[in-house]
Amino acid sequence: MNFINKIGNTPLVLFPLNLNGNRFYLKLENQNPTLSLKDRGALSIIQELEKKYGDELVKKEIIESSSGNMAISLAMICWIKGYNFTAIMDHHSSIIKKLEIESYAGKIDIVDSSKLKENQVGTVERQNYARMLVEEGNGKVVFCDQLNNKANFLANTVLGKEIWEQADGKLDYLFGPIGSGASLGGAAKFLSGKKEKIKIIASEPVGSVIFGRKAEPYYQSGSGMPSKETIGNNLKRAKNIFEKMIVWLFQILMHLQQQFS
Ligand SMILES: Cc1ncc(COP(=O)(O)O)c(C=O)c1O
Numbered sequence: 001m002n003f004i005n006k007i008g009n010t011p012l013v014l015f016p017l018n019l020n021g022n023r024f025y026l027k028l029e030n031q032n033p034t035l036s037l038k039d040r041g042a043l044s045i046i047q048e049l050e051k052k053y054g055d056e057l058v059k060k061e062i063i064e065s066s067s068g069n070m071a072i073s074l075a076m077i078c079w080i081k082g083y084n085f086t087a088i089m090d091h092h093s094s095i096i097k098k099l100e101i102e103s104y105a106g107k108i109d110i111v112d113s114s115k116l117k118e119n120q121v122g123t124v125e126r127q128n129y130a131r132m133l134v135e136e137g138n139g140k141v142v143f144c145d146q147l148n149n150k151a152n153f154l155a156n157t158v159l160g161k162e163i164w165e166q167a168d169g170k171l172d173y174l175f176g177p178i179g180s181g182a183s184l185g186g187a188a189k190f191l192s193g194k195k196e197k198i199k200i201i202a203s204e205p206v207g208s209v210i211f212g213r214k215a216e217p218y219y220q221s222g223s224g225m226p227s228k229e230t231i232g233n234n235l236k237r238a239k240n241i242f243e244k245m246i247v248w249l250f251q252i253l254m255h256l257q258q259q260f261s
Pocket of ligand 1: 036037183
């Protein structure tokens with residue numbers, strides 16, 4: 001049994017919060033091997049690459065643009081399977097996340113974000129840089145592209161299935177953060193086939209433009225999308241499924257904080 005076999009099947013626990021008699025559950029995705037739900041999509045992306053390249057994959061450099069969590073997941077899986085991995089990161093990347101990637105023998109390439117302000121995320125610069133590396137790599141560089149890669153989206157239909165089964169089908173709302181759209185969108189895809197009235201509430205940071213709000217600089221780079229970025233295929237897939245409801249993550253956290261000090 002290695003880390004890879006421990007991805008998914010995370011617990012769903014009742015949270016001690018009573019909102020007008022409604023029950024509130026948390027899906028503990030931090031119990032995946034690298035402590036985030038990104039392990040699900042990362043495994044699926046690597047498995048698709050294995051199908052495409054077979055034994056040739058060990059000779060390639062697998063790259064991904066990431067604020068941290070997806071890169072940590074990919075680094076862990078590549079380390080176990082013996083593949084080369086480089087994370088494309090920016091000036092927002094935390095030192096702890098970089099150290100985690102390196103602990104799985106992943107390499108780190110920081111993009112030039114000298115033209116960005118401290119509170120502007122470098123997602124666009126990272127994506128462009130990754131595409132340039134592929135173009136210049138003579139077939140040796142493989143870009144995971146979590147924003148567009150369908151394997152990332154489909155892996156998270158299993159997240160929806162787990163939630164549905166653990167909740168015994170008694171589910172009215174699903175709340176979650178949204179970045180590439182793969183996690184919440186994938187889960188929503190499964191749930192939408194089960195019960196039409198489940199409402200999906202996606203949260204993005206203030207300043208992100210996924211749901212058409214005003215663009216502003218923001219610090220949080222895991223979820224959300226800055227104004228210059230083109231909408232990825234996984235966000236399109238997610239948006240096709242979601243009802244248009246938005247709650248700021250900030251507001252949810254504030255509410256919980258007030259309840260529980
Ligand atoms: C811990 C965590 N949760 C959720 C998300 C958003 O997921 P997605 O990119 O699948 O929309 C991210 C994005 O990086 C993340 O790191």
